[in-house]
Amino acid sequence: MKKSRFKITKNVLLFWCLFIGLGAMLGGVCMLIEPSGSILHMEAMIDYFQVLPFADVLFQNYIFSGIALIIVNGLSNLVASTLILFKMRAGLYLGMIFGFTLMLWIIIQFVIFPPNFLSTVYFIFGVLQFLTGYMAITFYKQEIFSINEDAYTNINENKDTLVLYFSRMGYTKKLAYEIVDAKGATIYEVKATEKIDGTLGFWWCGRFGMNKLDMGIEELNLDVKEYENVIIVSPIWVFDVASPIRTLCKKLSGQIKNVSYVTCHYMKAEFNKVSEYLDGLLNVKHKNYKSVCCRKGKYLTKTLWKEF
């Protein structure tokens, strides 16, 4: 069974929320039980707090600090942990935000305390908690993204137009289905022969993208010359066309009469140069080009594909 990256990062985030939350509760309660800070051996450190605003009222002992610690880092993280345990999505967002709050808390410590190991380590914990939260949210959105191929009923109606697509995560695939459905076109998936899924697959694709390498593709079981119009739909990899589409276009050089391109990418950019690059590989001048920004399964560019 495929490992869920969401479940792994969600559990790590839960660990951070519980670890920081319980630690802060413990520290805060110790400060309230003994406001001099003696339980935590912090009596001498109260001097450093005197540079803070309202220090003469708030920081003559550890009562205010204890309450603040319990609220800002303790209860907050325990609420996030509870929401995560009850499978509520808000827990992921809160867990991420409280990683950021911890960083802010430690920045105050950086300002008022001399350099010390504990503050540095907890700042790193805050960074890790924030990043884990961000990853959990991203993986969650990736894993709930799905395509209902049966919902597209207008497929293969028009035998003139062919949509060729490659997709790693499914975002370009959904786009290709939208186009095919609008045009009644024929759809064909270009498949890579390399391992491209998961985290390792991402880095492997990155290697191909960075070095503009051709990636092996499975043999095509169709003749593109039979189609009047071909629409090539590709994700963007490292500011360029995805490597399997580069390979495809080299293979199809001189075989396509009328071509249009659609690119699918994360950044809000047009990637216009990609269309010229593909023209060069295919030895043809494209009719249309459209770039679509897609973020975690949400398409931010709206297009009337019927008119494309």
Ligand SMILES: Cc1cc2nc3c(=O)[nH]c(=O)nc-3n(C[C@H](O)[C@H](O)[C@H](O)COP(=O)(O)O)c2cc1C
């Ligand atoms: C190796 C790699 C490199 C990428 N580089 C870019 C990039 O330079 N610019 C960008 O906007 N998106 C980039 N992306 C994001 C993809 O273009 C985007 O997530 C796209 O929607 C993925 O489509 P898919 O789900 O069909 O594979 C990259 C993705 C991968 C895997």
